[in-house]
Amino acid sequence: MLSGKNVLLAITGSIAAYKSAYLVRGFIKSGANVKVIVTESALQFVTKVTLSTLSKNPVYKDFLKDEHTGEWNNHVELGSWSDIMVIAPATANTLSNLVTGKANSFFLATFLSCNSPVFVAPAMDLDMFQNKSTKHNLDILSKRGVKIIDPGSGELASGLDGKGRMEEPEQIVDVINQYFLDQATLKNINILISAGPTYESIDPVRFIGNYSSGKMGFALAKEAENRGACVELISGPVSLKTPKNVKRTNIRSALEMKKEIEDRFSTTDVLIMSAAVADFQPTESAINKIKKAEAKMSITLKKTPDILKDLAKKKKKQIVIGFALETESEKKNAYQKMKQKNLDAIVLNSLKDKGAGFGYNTNKVTIITPLEEMNYELKTKDLVAKDILNFIEKCILD
Ligand SMILES: Cc1cc2nc3c(=O)[nH]c(=O)nc-3n(C[C@H](O)[C@H](O)[C@H](O)COP(=O)(O)O)c2cc1C
Structure with a gap:
């Protein structure tokens, strides 16, 4: 079901960002077209070169594309290009920004202008995930129609054990694939x-x-x-x-x-x-x-x-x-x-x-x-x- 679909993957500043490279691979292997947006913090964990090589597309971070000519990246066009937007990993900070409707980065403006379904895969330490603010933000996003890919439990980067690990890339690809399968209401028509x-x-x-x-x-x-x-x-x-x-x-x-x-x-x-x-x-x-x-x-x-x-x-x-x-x-x-x-x-x-x-x-x-x-x-x-x-x-x- 992912064949030919336009997947917009946003990567934010969690240690789990290294797994996003596998996520890009997974989508590409399933036949999807992938474009990647990163936040400033995400680049502390994964490089643009890795992501652009795997996705076969330029990676987006800023509004400004060329400071000499003033050429800019169009967040509205990118949003409407997408059949689906996947934010993985999604940090606690990003969840909060999504809820408040902030638009002070290319990523957040694209999220606001995106009419396609949005999935978020939170990734954070146990206590950050249990925090009432995070729970509240996830609850609000879910009520607004954003789909949450629940994190798994296990050993976390902090050394603690519990819930907060980003779902594995293969599982995320499966969830998105299943979503498109469920949407195929006009199959064989x-x-x-x-x-x-x-x-x-x-x-x-x-x-x-x-x-x-x-x-x-x-x-x-x-x-x-x-x-x-x-x-x-x-x-x-x-x-x-x-x-x-x-x-x-x-x-x-x-x-x-x-x-x-x-x-x-x-x-x-x-x-x-x-x-x-x-x-x-x-x-x-x-x-x-x-x-x-x-x-x-x-x-x-x-x-x-x-x-x-x-x-x-x-x-x-x-x-x-x-x-x-x-x-x-x-x-x-x-x-x-x-x-x-x-x-x-x-x-x-x-x-x-x-x-x-x-x-x-x-x-x-x-x-x-x-x-x-x-x-x-x-x-x-x-x-x-x-x-x-x-x-x-x-x-x-x-
Ligand atoms: C080594 C390291 C690992 C981090 N991992 C996470 C994480 O897994 N989840 C999270 O919510 N924040 C994590 N942070 C904090 C975020 O990077 C920070 O809140 C940042 O402002 C997030 O920005 P963004 O949401 O715009 O990407 C980590 C920070 C560091 C230095």
Whole structure:
């Protein structure tokens, strides 16, 4: 389950930090991509060279990357890169910082901006672990959703015997692996997602397109893959990185999109049409570039085929979800579209909502089914994707 997953490992200043080198090895051996952050104190116990060699990536410590150019490390980007953050070993000091929300180091700022699940593996002396402050901090973190990998008992670096030893690296890798196994709620489910715009050719250099960035569809593909689904993405022209383990096919026009979707529909369990497929295309596409002098000043258009409507006739077991981007009478239009196209649900976003729709990293959606309507707040497209996949999971289980 760890294959292709992005593991962000934070190492803090405990004597157990030497074991983190084995932890990096363990994650890498399981096929994960690993990036390491260290605190200042951690470097007293383990070196950046060891960790960067094992992880095959630069090690992060400071905000500033290059003091001559002012280039800096982006804590927000690193947080969103991660599928999981593991803080091992976690010192008593770090636990306290995590609770108070301090952000005066690159590590703490990354923790605060990380939306992925976080695991901490405390490591400290017996008395530090038993101290009421430590217990209280662990309790608060646990209530906030941080997962605690309980330390083991045995001989401690101080010479005392008791609870406080960081869990062994192999066990930590097993815990994370098990976590991803438990998350694989969509295992063996085939999900087909369309994303981005389509370009309808006027001549070899010009087209009719739209502003879709593809971000919503790509976020959906990433989230579905995280849940263990087998994901295929049919993408219009966008400049986005393919999420890991997702099979991507690029298309340009609505007709190409139709072909790719239809070819796969019979083996699909869930189809999510988040692409902004053109409704019209030029009646003719010129073979050569239309010269300024020769140009007629009008382009005749014809309707493109309605992919969803055509598929609705072939629909058997599939769950089919459409998207509606509206600018007026939003709900009325979305209900109509859902009915006409025989959809199981439609995700409505309105260009009237600030921060929603094309290009933004955020979106505000309403999921509409023939039976219910679910309104969500404005959130990042990654979090919107989680809401949509939660809904799909519910449909599959029902
Ligand atoms: C040799 C040595 C070993 C230490 N081991 C631990 C430890 O296992 N757990 C712990 O909580 N603190 C330990 N400390 C104290 C931390 O290094 C110290 O609290 C530091 O400020 C932690 O910073 P950080 O949480 O930012 O990494 C140790 C200190 C020394 C000098």
